[in-house]
Amino acid sequence: MPAPFAQAPEGRLRLRPPARLNSSLGTFDATGIGPSCPQMFFSTEGNLITSLLGNLINTPLFQKATGQTEDCLTVRVHRPADTKANAKLPVLFWIFGGGFELGSTQMYDGSGLVSTGVDQKKPFIFVSVNYRMGGFGFLAGKEVLADGASNLGLLDQRMGLEWVQDNIAAFGGDPEKVTIWGESAGAISVFDQMALYDGDNTYNGKKLFRGAIMNSGSMIPTDPVDCDRAQDIYNTVVREAGCASSRDTLNCLRGVDYDTFLNAANSVPGILSYSSIALSYLPRQDGVVLTDSPTTLAAAGKYAAVPMIIGDQEDEGTLFALFQPNITSRDRLVDYLWKVVFPDLQRQQISDLVDTYDSSILAGSPFNTGILNNIYPEFKRLSAILGDIVFTLTRRIFLEATVAAHPDVPSWSYLASYNRGTPILGTFHASDILQVFYGLLPNYASRSIQSYYISFVHTLDPNGGTSSEYPLWPQWKEKKELVQFWNNKSNLLKDDFRSKSEKWISANVDILKI
Template structure:
């Protein structure tokens, strides 16, 4: 079985690496055309290509190095002078693979962590930067809406390098709805989301979220100089970025103000909403912290956190990457993710949503139909229901009773015709429990949790509109179906110029302008009803769309909802 899966897993790993690598650097000739913007800290010189101005790598915080490693971001107040922003900007240190575990992934982990590879991919600890893209000719008087992008990557990898908003900006211009596109770089992996009692006591938790928040504050201070309107900001993210979007809504109990003004007025979440999580000082969190400390050679230090801060870069990077990663047997039982700390996130996000402790703004939220397939490629030893139960119990929820996991699994039809990728009959069963595991992981982390989230927010804020969707445009893709992150190609980049790309981008740009995806869309695009009206999803296919009742797998949804206080990652 392992030999059968090896080519598939290898392809998935290589695809993940390729997706995480930075976009190609522009040639010298392409970068000779420049534009400039003057902000309070200096003059930014950007590049111009295909009608879009690009300003990359703009620092917004002091380098989080030395004593500032594993500390909340410190605002950059020094002058930038004349700053070269013609490039893409750096990536923060990445966790592509764990440096521990099976031979293949550990070798890849150490190889990718080498200084040579990091240099090639422009990774550096000094990475807290912004990227701004706008239509050519935009002036400080333009007052354009602002689309603020938060990248995904399992809170382990990603950067603004990966996401060129040029095609989106150009699409906005072609629709007569120009806008400014902004993306924020934030710390990932152990650099941004390390947990443990030492972290909690030091006030060093959820650093990646604080980086994002400071990026939003930077927009308020500076985006007018780029021609953006700071009062018309919509935050948008995919996967971990979508989870971050709600976290930004829920930060500090829902306080999204800065200098007396709202940081954003709308939200778009692609494949992610709330993840019920254990607190920063939980047992598994401490295990991860202790592992990092041990691998960094800090176990005997009187102050282990100070030791981590003083460790050389390579030692600390390899130590943080020694725990299980998302591209591993542990899958989405993430080592690093936002966790309640009583201050930044005052409670687990699902509780904050149910209590109305979040900034209630109009929102779009939805999923890929087969969210779980990508995360179920690494468990080919699961051949029976008992093995599936034991895997979920021991890897995800070891602190609860096994019977609670049995109850969850029992809500899923054991037939391979019922699992994910959905509606594919007996096909795609690469190992006996693959399709059922894919359905469970996809539902618990994304699809059915989204429905529970919408029900919670509707109950506490019934007058705040929301729209929801299910993407099925990659139906028929072998093994993966319409898999997690496939919307990056289809929606973000519009690689396939089909109905789905056109419709979704049009909905999003209309939402950016009016907080309603229907206002201003062309007559050949279907009207999208609010979710509260009949609890319907807009289901997207390559050539059309239809409305779908959001009631599938109801027994599983009800079980997940009823046990949300137990199912904590």
């Protein structure tokens, strides 16, 4: 299995910050793909289909088949063949996505990217990190806050970065040339790593990373660890685990057997459900690890300001709007966003947000598809709203904040449109995993983006040595332009679409909390 970077977070170490390994592993075979942390594919509650799937996936047989175990805090390292210990190659540190509920380093083989780097004469080392998810890594509530046990998944990621500093030189890597890269929840985690401890990204006097790439995610405005929504989740987990009568419910959760805790942690709404982006588990400010809401930290410049690439898929929201077929009118759309996603707001506020979006079937997401793909009334408008609030327009607002706070730090941004025409989904959230990460379609989009990224890893500039086949990618602050990627070309796009909606979201970003 890959190398562990922390003690197994089970038994007395469950629901506690990661404990560093202080003893030698001795002779250790690290060539396998390794375990996955416990997953939350589907909730064990909810409608008949998702609850059946959730209970099936939580069975010991399925967990064993997919390598799920609490003893999962490991890193995988891919490097070019015959790399010498003194090679000092730059390092690309991958944080996977999955809504903070599912995902694993098992799913991401970085060898293809490493080979591409070699082919381009820009070799690098690829490192991926496992971290705890769901109730194992992001359980919140006042009991968790009082115990100092919040944001454990972020702390796992941070310890993985520290492992790189301590060990990557032995693999031929340069610990002073680390770029962190993530997709979806992984991209949100990238910004959280920039914002942890008010932007202190040092370890033993050295910077943990020098650059950042965020695919579909940045700052997410959140309520505190002890907010009402988080407390409701905690209370549900406690009840389902049989710990409600305990004097110390958190300690009781640490003591129940694995299957009991897994089923209890997965008894709350999941991302692949009606609740959608109203996540049960995600990073929340605790006053220490995350001192404030990420939007507040970004606006105040309290983050490690490093050169960065950030962008989105054109139709980020379609995947999250598949599960609400009852939303067949404007009023139902308003009620859904108000009651499920933002219950602390006034209904009129949500109504105002909805009215910034064109009600025409021609206007929604998947964008530029005319009268097609509206699988239920309001699907396309809901898709546009969900995609913008979490990803696309929040990205623009984030870039505005970073340029204001740190105007000398360069940033580049993009919009991917290479899957336009895909029925219902368009260029959907996470489709870049196939195009960019794996390059399964060896087209212009995958080749050009990989080339830009690998150049960035080497020089902190996507244009740094990139083939003349690909045009200059201007910094975002110059004219606020995106590179728009297609299957066979790219072009510059003014980053001003849906400006009326952006203006409303920007003015209300501090109250649009999940």
